[in-house]
Amino acid sequence: MILRLDRVQAELPPPSDPDPVGAGAVQELMGGRFGEMSTFMNYTFQSFNFRNRAGARPFYELIANIAAEEFGHIELVAATIGTMLSGASPNGEKPKFKQGALGGLKGMPNPQQAIGGGLGALCQDSHGRPWTGDNVFSSGDLVEDLTHNFFLETGARNNKLKVYEMVDHPAARALTGYLLVRGGVHQIAYARALELLTGADLTKLFPSPRIPTDKIPESKKHMKNGEHLKLYRFSPDDYREIVALWKGPHPETGEELEVVDEAPEGFEPNDPPSQPAVFAPDYAPEEIAEIAQKLRKDAGL
Amino acid sequence: MILRLDRVQAELPPPSDPDPVGAGAVQELMGGRFGEMSTFMNYTFQSFNFRNRAGARPFYELIANIAAEEFGHIELVAATIGTMLSGASPNGEKPKFKQGALGGLKGMPNPQQAIGGGLGALCQDSHGRPWTGDNVFSSGDLVEDLTHNFFLETGARNNKLKVYEMVDHPAARALTGYLLVRGGVHQIAYARALELLTGADLTKLFPSPRIPTDKIPESKKHMKNGEHLKLYRFSPDDYREIVALWKGPHPETGEELEVVDEAPEGFEPNDPPSQPAVFAPDYAPEEIAEIAQKLRKDAGL
Amino acid sequence: MILRLDRVQAELPPPSDPDPVGAGAVQELMGGRFGEMSTFMNYTFQSFNFRNRAGARPFYELIANIAAEEFGHIELVAATIGTMLSGASPNGEKPKFKQGALGGLKGMPNPQQAIGGGLGALCQDSHGRPWTGDNVFSSGDLVEDLTHNFFLETGARNNKLKVYEMVDHPAARALTGYLLVRGGVHQIAYARALELLTGADLTKLFPSPRIPTDKIPESKKHMKNGEHLKLYRFSPDDYREIVALWKGPHPETGEELEVVDEAPEGFEPNDPPSQPAVFAPDYAPEEIAEIAQKLRKDAGL
């Protein structure tokens, strides 16, 4: 079971200039083979399928706990896309049909982002193909699953960097700067687990790809806060045994890894503005607001 | 963000006679168009993409809160499949290769459940096709999304009943009996939201399909506990405005709907036993246990 | 069985300025989840699979008859796309290879529209993904199928409007203006059937999405002709029982719904001009014409 918090892990700038083409590229981080849906679902299924948890508890808990953090990452990617698409069609007034409120979006890479979705995130990659369960690897063999996860995070870092370099919208940069740091934590976590399980020394594989994360301004700010060293515990009472694995020096900086015994405080999410031109949340948002207000009042809120 | 609890929403029987064919059918409830991955991901994306939350907060919170419950459902389906596959290959001893430890699974409907997965749940439907992001509908238009969700829960109840009738393994029955009740709650929730938003009266569409849930023994037990009337709040502090929508009489029984202001207590999950024949979690689970024990000790656990 | 008429349901303007990008967006109405292939095939399969037709004949006939109209809609969408692509490569002369007759199409959203197809419609959506049988829902349960169909037409209206607003080519506007009206008829038909079967009152769900169809010039002209009120009978002798369901007031205008006891007269379709640059129908269309002329003569035509 999960409990959900109405807060996001990182702060995103509010909507500014819309960037539908850039938003299309950011979709890779949502629904691509190495996107956040993949990390979230891989670790979630591996935790569901974990056999003999009693015998191998720290490993089970590490995977389950990272899965929980990954939910926060699909949330952040969606928020980024919504931010980048806000205002992509004229806002703040009713659609006037003949003028073609969406004319400006003709030719956008994935027209479904406007035709099918209300200028929101899709469960697709940067090329409009849906995320698929084929992206989940869960062999049940612990060494093999950890090897996979290390590789997955490696590929994910590659993709995050590429999107960083391709899209300069401030929301995209804030997102990728943050994810590069947190994805790095997960990459190290799986390498550490492999090392502690087999005795192999993977330290020299880092950084992989060879990204100097501390040279990226939007990442550096999180490193200053030690975000590259912390593994948060995303549970009220469980997953306490992750301390058995997340420890020792950071393979790139040598600083000591640390478990934080609670979730990060997070931030109030942006409330993405209405887009009446795509009927989100309606042709006339103010009427929905009125109805909601009455329902609230009736309920004593 | 989410916090994860190491507990499941419903009690499942422990592994007994394995049923790989039945487990294959239960996969429909995981990765089929109307499976729990679909309900979980539809509501999750709709909540991510919700615009003008301030204006329509009770609706936003209803969707976000139900999304959180659905995570518990994919967890339950996975646990059921793992239970039904435990023992499907000889257990408790090392594989002796020549004998062909998996011979008994030759001809199972989806051989990938053994070849690719370690006798665990796959992110696929009953026919071995992966769940896909194409199953997510998130138009941004609130009336349309709610209409979709009502339809989705209707189709989901259909599928749950069919699996109930096809598979008589006790774990499958416990699962479907429970999900029929909780899925019914979500179906009503979306109908109520539609009614309160538009003024239409959908009461007479229930039950749809016309399943007499109270005639199903594995469901009746949950109805006795009032599980068909309760909407749990799956958040430490948020989603308090769902009370503005979840109220009034149950469309089939006339009893009063009620919000429970916390998550259900849940149950300790089964710990699925090792399956060395498929190397889950390893060829020699006891060695992993030994390593884990040492790591725990080093960490002072 | 069907009989085919060489006429189309609505009048389209002749080819003018080509619009390959717009044609790509119109493909959503052909092969998207909510496109006309979906409506055509959903109702067709539901009619094929209908059990106990004798017992529920008006419902069977309603679905079968609407399926027949939908064929006319895929035909119209294809004609629109062909119109919008005519002239997209230089016409009226043989290709001169070195110059690159298709250079102007480099970078079009879906290059396959030129590379694989002869500037014609594809069985794909706006993002180049093929229509798939997964889009067909046919549960056999009448209430459930009607609920689905109501939802499908709702989503289809959403997509039609979005394409209307995105693409201002006169053929696209003529198409979407017409389909919005006829799709509305089908949406009401399924709602009416549900109401008459269950007693629920869905009137207040209209319009959904909240499109003021009568404000759209290309739709208004068809409403003036009462096209929003008429259900045509698309059969020489069958489907006479649809009158049992298509009656009562239009949920938005209050006008009386009416069955027209024959197919609409329709219009002579445009004959899309040769495009020798893509070898359609050949590198040298005039030679085919000559051969055809001789064959006709031989056959006494």
Place this chain on the structure above:
Amino acid sequence: MILRLDRVQAELPPPSDPDPVGAGAVQELMGGRFGEMSTFMNYTFQSFNFRNRAGARPFYELIANIAAEEFGHIELVAATIGTMLSGASPNGEKPKFKQGALGGLKGMPNPQQAIGGGLGALCQDSHGRPWTGDNVFSSGDLVEDLTHNFFLETGARNNKLKVYEMVDHPAARALTGYLLVRGGVHQIAYARALELLTGADLTKLFPSPRIPTDKIPESKKHMKNGEHLKLYRFSPDDYREIVALWKGPHPETGEELEVVDEAPEGFEPNDPPSQPAVFAPDYAPEEIAEIAQKLRKDAGL
């Protein structure tokens, strides 16, 4: 546009012993690459996309007219599947949930035929994969499209024969026996068109594959009626120019090909019986019948 007739092209036996496994194999003829959805949609799209119809009319009309016949083929395949699945779960009484009305279908090749569909045809192939628009070839180049169509019909005959040999249910045999004859007509039609257009002589490619159709009892009966020689005109008034192409000797028997200037009379379709166990058309079909009866009466029928 089309008009639809409530009649089928060939007579099928009524439901007898159900054969779910056989029905799964027959699905290949519906939704496989060489199934009837493919022939129907290939010729339909080619007719929609045909450029310069005036210049090449007999060719346009041949393709459009055969497309119309193919609708009757998907209809027949669906009717066959429905027939083979009738009675696959206990019929004639209400489902008694605990007993598991669908237990007998556990392990059927495609469980979705029962879980998702109401014992009806799916838009899928014999392996549960959906038919897809990728199966449509429409290049616009007439020689190339005709070459494709000849190849498509060749492959289709192969598949029909294989299903004939694999499944001995009487409905499957009636279907395949008929389709082998009619598919042969279309194969010849495209070869003739190619010959008349280019001057090549394809006669010696027949039969391909080398099936002695007249040795197959279920085919022989149709050959006795000359069904292998007749091209029906499926239109009230159009497609009269097919006589310019469909003429000359049958490449295998030497008999004269003939155009029949109307659709075949056809047969009253079977009315597939209710299957309450899968809620088709409902849990209680008699209640629907009662409602329908009242609606009919109200409408003066």
Place this chain on the structure above:
Amino acid sequence: MILRLDRVQAELPPPSDPDPVGAGAVQELMGGRFGEMSTFMNYTFQSFNFRNRAGARPFYELIANIAAEEFGHIELVAATIGTMLSGASPNGEKPKFKQGALGGLKGMPNPQQAIGGGLGALCQDSHGRPWTGDNVFSSGDLVEDLTHNFFLETGARNNKLKVYEMVDHPAARALTGYLLVRGGVHQIAYARALELLTGADLTKLFPSPRIPTDKIPESKKHMKNGEHLKLYRFSPDDYREIVALWKGPHPETGEELEVVDEAPEGFEPNDPPSQPAVFAPDYAPEEIAEIAQKLRKDAGL
């Protein structure tokens, strides 16, 4: 088994102006239904599956031998794409992250070519969809497989010409000019095999599509060398029986077809330059070179 030669079949120009949009179109020739992956894999699987090779050896060898040439074609297409993408991001210096080294590629048709791949060829078509095994046809029936192959090469020629006309980058032109000639050889080879097996005369189907290959400058140069007449033997010792089928006059020019009893000499392939901005082969290629140099030295090279 195969032996691989580090040489390519045709000479390509070195990287010049990058053309990412054109490279996207060229992908159709790699991973499209009629691309080189399809020809390579169709003939490869047909040769693997060929039954009674002893009885029909010349036919088996023809297919196996052409399969071997097709490997050289996927190699050439990949080399062309790599050439066209070289320099698409700034080269010759380390990435400076903040500047966004890939900004210039935002909006390219398939962003995955940069995000997922290192400016290299993908196993996809021009619309970013992966090549799939569904493109392989291998019925085992020799007449049918040859008919298919003739059709496949026909469609492939169509696509090659369209790409030629759409993309004027010199590498794309060199590629398509060459492939049109060699694809024509394979098309004739399958027609000849069909003729010799059945007695049908397909000569008049040529050219299909009606491309005057000798009018295309980049093709003419290869025709001058007789490349349209030669079938190379791609094996040290096998496939000598192809001479039984590849003989007689060229159907368009009347010149005599000839078997060349060895592989073509080929050309040294271009060595595509490092692209540090996408980390190909690394962030710091010179360090890899240094390591490689040392390893070479250690190995006495």
Place this chain on the structure above:
Amino acid sequence: MILRLDRVQAELPPPSDPDPVGAGAVQELMGGRFGEMSTFMNYTFQSFNFRNRAGARPFYELIANIAAEEFGHIELVAATIGTMLSGASPNGEKPKFKQGALGGLKGMPNPQQAIGGGLGALCQDSHGRPWTGDNVFSSGDLVEDLTHNFFLETGARNNKLKVYEMVDHPAARALTGYLLVRGGVHQIAYARALELLTGADLTKLFPSPRIPTDKIPESKKHMKNGEHLKLYRFSPDDYREIVALWKGPHPETGEELEVVDEAPEGFEPNDPPSQPAVFAPDYAPEEIAEIAQKLRKDAGL
């Protein structure tokens, strides 16, 4: 370019008892995510896309050379499947249609293996889904590609073992016993390359999964020949620099790795017998043989 040899890498037993269900499972090793199509195509595309080959030649050559060996593996898997399917329908006589020559295959896991294919290998996995280009990973970053390849071979060994244990047909056992040994060589090769490039020590990750290959009789025989130590050079003249990487001790046995400077001698492939019931290579194979004989004679063979 490649040269093809009409020899296979390992000896397979001749057809004996057919095993269509087992053949279905073996398909996973052809077209599954970790099957031989995946290893072949991953390394092939990585070699095509390799940038700065001059600088990193030993790495380029290692990948290109292993790719060449993998062709021999898809060949072996296909030969195994053909062997296991031979005789699955009555052989040695003409089909007698009414009896249904394929009746014995009704209910086989993937009916397309008989319906679409002539009892041959498909380009699909064990669940009838086609191999897809999505299985190719080619990032251009050398460390990342090598990490991927190590993981891919790890997963491939898992799958091979599972098929070994599930299917006891002698051809399947001969195949998997051989592939486990050769796949192990490739897994080590990529680990060595990573070690030499980064300095990390991966030795302790072996064996992964923990398969005691020397306990498997069908593998042991190849290990006795030293097949687990040898890297063959699959090229007449190229790829000589692989000696810079393939050296040092075997991580499990400590024996010295060795490069063999030519391809293995291999074995004469089985000639799979005609299956007239599926028209492979024809309804009357003896007639094809007669034609072929005449053509051979005409060609002086």
